[in-house]
Amino acid sequence: MAIIPSTQKFHTVSAEVETVNRGSKTANSRREAFTMQDIIDTVPVPPSSPGLFEEGAGGATSTQRVGSGTASGGYSTISGGSSNAASGNDSTVGGGASNTASSYGTSVSGGSNNTASGQYSVVGGGENNTASGGNAVISGGYNNTASGSFYGGSTVSGGLRNTASADYATIGGGSINNASQLWSTIGGGNSNEASASRATIGGGFDNTASGISSTIGGGRTNNTGGQDATIGGGEGNTANGGNSTIGGGENNTASGDRATVSGGGNNTASGGYNSTIGGGRSNIASGFDSFVGGGQYNVASGYFASTISGGNFNTASGYYSTIGGGASNTASSDYSSILGGSANSTSTFANSHIVGTNITSDRINCTFVNNLSIKSIPTSASGLPSGSVWNNGGVLNIV
Amino acid sequence: MEDFTIHIFGYGETQIIKKDVNFKTKTSDLTKVQPLLDALWAEKPEDVTGGDDFQSVTFFNYDLKQWLGKKDEASFRIKGEDTLVALIDELIAEMTALIPQE
Numbered sequence: 447m448a449i450i451p452s453t454q455k456f457h458t459v460s461a462e463v464e465t466v467n468r469g470s471k472t473a474n475s476r477r478e479a480f481t482m483q484d485i486i487d488t489v490p491v492p493p494s495s496p497g498l499f500e501e502g503a504g505g506a507t508s509t510q511r512v513g514s515g516t517a518s519g520g521y522s523t524i525s526g527g528s529s530n531a532a533s534g535n536d537s538t539v540g541g542g543a544s545n546t547a548s549s550y551g552t553s554v555s556g557g558s559n560n561t562a563s564g565q566y567s568v569v570g571g572g573e574n575n576t577a578s579g580g581n582a583v584i585s586g587g588y589n590n591t592a593s594g595s596f597y598g599g600s601t602v603s604g605g606l607r608n609t610a611s612a613d614y615a616t617i618g619g620g621s622i623n624n625a626s627q628l629w630s631t632i633g634g635g636n637s638n639e640a641s642a643s644r645a646t647i648g649g650g651f652d653n654t655a656s657g658i659s660s661t662i663g664g665g666r667t668n669n670t671g672g673q674d675a676t677i678g679g680g681e682g683n684t685a686n687g688g689n690s691t692i693g694g695g696e697n698n699t700a701s702g703d704r705a706t707v708s709g710g711g712n713n714t715a716s717g718g719y720n721s722t723i724g725g726g727r728s729n730i731a732s733g734f735d736s737f738v739g740g741g742q743y744n745v746a747s748g749y750f751a752s753t754i755s756g757g758n759f760n761t762a763s764g765y766y767s768t769i770g771g772g773a774s775n776t777a778s779s780d781y782s783s784i785l786g787g788s789a790n791s792t793s794t795f796a797n798s799h800i801v802g803t804n805i806t807s808d809r810i811n812c813t814f815v816n817n818l819s820i821k822s823i824p825t826s827a828s829g830l831p832s833g834s835v836w837n838n839g840g841v842l843n844i845v
Numbered sequence: 846m847e848d849f850t851i852h853i854f855g856y857g858e859t860q861i862i863k864k865d866v867n868f869k870t871k872t873s874d875l876t877k878v879q880p881l882l883d884a885l886w887a888e889k890p891e892d893v894t895g896g897d898d899f900q901s902v903t904f905f906n907y908d909l910k911q912w913l914g915k916k917d918e919a920s921f922r923i924k925g926e927d928t929l930v931a932l933i934d935e936l937i938a939e940m941t942a943l944i945p946q947e
Binding site for chain 2: 697699701712714716717718728730732733734742743745747748749759761763774776778791
């Protein structure tokens with residue numbers, strides 16, 4: 447398409463002037479002459495249109511090209527569509543229907559019933575979207591809102607009924623998501639809420655990231671209330687502790703600072719700090735630096751570093767107490783341990799250790815067993831340190 | 846009230862854990878334990894069967910209670926209901942009075 451330079455001039459002649467047969471036969475055969483009516487007939491203009499390249503309501507500085515509507519702002523433009531309004535200075539509506547660009551530098555490219563009312567805000571398309579924050583952007587979708595302050599910068603890329611209501615808040619898509627605080631982000635999913643600054647939700651359903659800089663990857667009905675807390679996924683998990691982490695699973699709680707629950711169900715890591723549960727069910731790590739590896743119904747509550755590797759119904763409530771596994775064991779004294787078995791208790795005796803079943807400690811600094819069978823016992827005392835045992839012809843001797 | 850955890854162990858000790866506090870004492874020295882246990886047992890879900898013997902009973906703040914029975918079907922967990930605040934506070938007060946002052 448050739449562009450006619452703006453300085454180009456045209457000659458016109460009256461209708462009676464012969465414009466065809468004015469040269470040689472060959473030249474005349476190549477010549478065509480048109481009237482202004484031909485031009486009008488060639489370019490289709492809707493009957494309701496105010497006209498082609500018509501001056502807008504904003505005066506000589508506004509332009510309304512094709513379609514109905516009002517370009518009332520200074521240097522505003524409506525390129526097409528119907529019932530659009532470009533009322534802000536330097537505002538633009540590309541097309542569509544019933545779109546409004548009402549503030550300075552705003553733009554609505556198309557779609558219908560969209561509104562760009564925040565300064566320099568943009569709506570790409572879709573329907574019933576509102577970009578009311580400064581520099582807010584909605585790319586498309588339906589019934590989305592990007593609001594915020596004068597400086598704004600909130601973004602909704604698409605989806606349904608999403609709301610990015612704070613400065614620099616972002617929602618990628620999905621539906622009924624709400625990013626309500628500074629720099630909060632929701633990638634997608636449904637009915638998620640990022641309600642603290644820098645909180646992030648990747649997706650999933652009905653998740654709430656209410657701790658500052660907390661993160662939920664996905665899953666459903668998870669809640670990160672702690673600052674910098676993280677939940678990967680799962681369902682019904684709560685990470686309330688600062689820097690706490692839940693990998694997944696169901697109904698787990700990490701309420702201590704830097705507490706971790708990797709997975710499983712109904713587990714609670716509530717220790718003052720650094721409590722950890724690997725998995726299993728209904729386990730509790732409530733002491734500082736306490737650890738439960740797995741199993742179920744285990745409680746590691748000792749003041750510091752109580753440990754239960756697994757098993758069921760075990761309790762390690764002593765300072766630095768340890769249970770390897772088994773069932774219904776209780777390491778309630780400080781620095782005590784139970785290897786496994788069942789129904790053992792170190793009672794109140796510190797540094798007592800149990801290898802067996804149905805044993806209760808009755809003195810400190812002692813190891814208790816049901817029976818002892820020593821294999822490959824030395825047959826000479828030579829070289830053995832004090833306290834060692836050896837087989838002296840079938841008699842147990844102690845060095 | 847700062848965050849707290851209370852364990853009542855079936856082997857005869859009760860423990861309170863708060864920030865910078867981890868204190869155990871004999872349950873027999875406490876008068877406020879049994880009323881609290883009775884009240885929580887009365888709230889057990891209908892599908893809980895078996896006796897009220899327990900491995901441990903734990904209160905995580907006021908709104909998460911966990912009864913670990915001697916077997917699976919005698920265990921339960923109640924979340925989101927702070928029905929026992931007064932009884933819990935009484936036990937906390939009783940235990941706090943026993944904590945040695947440094």
